[in-house]
Amino acid sequence: MTRRAPFIVVEGLDRSGKSTQASILCDHLTSLGLPVELFKFPDRRTAIGKMIDSYLRSESDLDDRAIHLLFSANRWELASTISSHLEKGTTIIADRYAFSGIAFSARKGLSYKWCQAPDVGLPAPDLTMFLDIEPDIAQARGGYGTERYEQEEVQRDVRQVFERIEKEMTHAGARWVKIDAGRTQKEVSQDVWVHVQSILDSVHHPVGTLWE
Ligand code: TMP
Numbered sequence: 001m002t003r004r005a006p007f008i009v010v011e012g013l014d015r016s017g018k019s020t021q022a023s024i025l026c027d028h029l030t031s032l033g034l035p036v037e038l039f040k041f042p043d044r045r046t047a048i049g050k051m052i053d054s055y056l057r058s059e060s061d062l063d064d065r066a067i068h069l070l071f072s073a074n075r076w077e078l079a080s081t082i083s084s085h086l087e088k089g090t091t092i093i094a095d096r097y098a099f100s101g102i103a104f105s106a107r108k109g110l111s112y113k114w115c116q117a118p119d120v121g122l123p124a125p126d127l128t129m130f131l132d133i134e135p136d137i138a139q140a141r142g143g144y145g146t147e148r149y150e151q152e153e154v155q156r157d158v159r160q161v162f163e164r165i166e167k168e169m170t171h172a173g174a175r176w177v178k179i180d181a182g183r184t185q186k187e188v189s190q191d192v193w194v195h196v197q198s199i200l201d202s203v204h205h206p207v208g209t210l211w212e
């Protein structure tokens with residue numbers, strides 16, 4: 001029987017280097033001959049993803065709760081694909097996940113528990129790496145783009161919500177690590193690799209579910 005593969009999530013603020021690190025990690029695992037798939041949330045290619053994309057570009061406006069539920073639905077539409085990959089032995093790396101969902105919506109004043117609820121039951125990551133960066137350093141790195149949320153003020157608030165998420169996840173026994181993303185790409189990817197290596201051979205149980 002194939003052993004199930006690990007589910008790895010990379011989280012962080014905008015411009016923290018998440019996508020770069022997720023892709024370096026994906027290449028590294030592939031070079032070792034391990035099957036791996038990279039998912040990015042939001043996945044803007046689906047019908048729901050297109051609505052999210054239009055909202056993020058400020059081409060459309062949506063109620064705060066409505067957009068929150070769309071972000072969650074965008075994960076749910078890929079949840080069974082993620083689980084079946086894991087069960088077949090393909091490692092999954094997700095560039096953002098439900099934690100971004102809570103962080104970006106709770107900062108608008110929606111209750112933390114309300115924000116968490118729609119994602120309860122999703123496949124649970126075996127490892128979440130939060131790439132931590134000071135928002136002014138992120139800003140200085142070539143600036144945020146023009147999308148919604150790409151502003152230093154917003155990122156500061158979001159970072160505070162992530163601190164709460166980290167506390168709650170750690171308290172619940174989840175493997176959540178904070179990585180200083182203000183360093184060079186190489187330093188960060190070395191750290192990422194140390195954490196990934198530590199779980200590669202220790203994923204034996206069935207895929208867990210988030211917050212159940
Ligand atoms: P991206 O820059 O990684 O493509 O993400 C787009 C923006 O969407 C980013 O500012 C974070 C935000 N976001 C949410 O508000 N809720 C979510 O559930 C996710 C996945 C992202």
Ligand code: MG
Nearest residue numbers: 014015147150
């Ligand atoms: Mg972005």
